[in-house]
Amino acid sequence: MRGRRLRGSRAPGRYPRRVIDALTSLVAPIGQLASADLLTGGQFATTYRVTLTDGTRVVAKTAPTRTDQLLAYEHDLLRAEALVYGLAASRPALRMPRVLLTDFSRTVLPGDAVVVSHLPGVPLADAGFGPSTQDPRTALAERGTGEVLAALHGVTGPAFGYPCGRQEATWAESFTGMIEELLDDAARWSVPVPASDVRAALERHAAVLSDVTTPALVHTDLWAGNLFVDPATGAVVGVIDPERAFWGDPLADLVGIDPMGREPGTPFVLAGYGPLDVDSPSARVRLDLYRLRLCLVMWIEMTPRRFEGDWVEPHRTAVVANLRRALDALARV
Structure with missing residues (x-):
């Protein structure tokens, strides 16, 4: 992002x-x-x-x-x-x-x-690698991403929430507070997010958030622009921009590495990570809740930042559509 x-x-x-x-x-x-x-x-x-x-x-x-x-x-x-x-x-x-x-x-x-x-390497987004199914450098980068995430999530905190901000004893309380803050931001800048639908989805599925009992360190924004690789091999050599990190559910990072995707990482990312539940009913619901949150962030920030350029409206359209897909998925379960 x-x-x-x-x-x-x-x-x-x-x-x-x-x-x-x-x-x-x-x-x-x-x-x-x-x-x-x-x-x-x-x-x-x-x-x-x-x-x-x-x-x-x-x-x-x-x-x-x-x-x-x-x-x-x-x-x-x-x-x-x-x-x-x-x-x-x-x-x-x-x-x-x-x-x-x-x-x-x-x-x-x-x-x-x-x-x-200063880190070595180049951002993966600029490396020019092909699809991981064809380019071994991409496959190595994705596997390395999984390894970094696993190591990151091994670091645990004292409570759930932002390291320098609001923290709560449970993930359900913390995540609900994060969403309410975003909805307040949307109201402040008159961003027409579907607040009632968001609250309904969160209330409907609040119980699954209680499945998260350990506050792990979550980068939240480890997309290909924040991951540095060796351009010759694809090996991961650096990670930057953890300013949006929080103590929470590791699954949120699988949304952060592919904000507009519907699958929780790639086979190589998951292989690099090791054992991780991404398929249970609880995991699938939580992944959609985290997609919902990230789409809210990307939609709301466009107004106060006053983004400009030909990319803005297509980006807004894609974000809103992705938010709606997450809400629809949450309404079906």
Whole structure:
């Protein structure tokens, strides 16, 4: 959903002075800025790849200053990202960058900022691999995705919910709160989501959420733009952007890796993961509940973010249709 693209390398004199001054001050504790690349394609933070004078590359990520354009759950997301990276520091199987520094004072920059190590590889979305049934590199990447998810879900938290936000004792309470927050966001921006249908589906199937008893660490957004691979082999070498993570049901990550799909991962993803129930009645219902949630996020965020371009309306149409498919499936069981 929210990948990164390189817009172009610029020496300090090529960006506005205020941008260079801010980046220079931000990275000063670890080195002197030589050049910066703006990475585009993200829909939340502003991200730069910074090269220091000693040749070291780091990634500096800054939170948006327009908090009036954020959904309720998006406040303090960079603090959540830093927290997840901290948890990953002693778990190399998670393949996440190291946090080099954080600045949550909002004095160097208007918003929170995190600087992390630069990962090797390229985003899977840009690797140009063919279908996994034909390209062994794609098959290896998908298997690696499953392995990363299994390792991630082995990390457990103290309660259900957002690491830096609302948490509850049960997954049912937490997930219901997440949905209600989204419906409040929709009302605030007059996004015409079918709120009564959503609430009815959640009430009808609330019992299956009680099947989740352990708050696992869920990335929620591990699509092909946030997964870095070796372009020669397809091996997974890095995972980024866990700022939207929560403590919850591992099945939600199978929706996050393919937001518009109807199947819970591919055979290679599931093989890499290992034993995981995706076929029981409870699992199938929970998967549709998580599709419902993610479609709400993607639909609602379009209004406060003021997305523009030819892609917007087709994207909105696809998201709304996918939400309706999830609601219809939930109504049939």
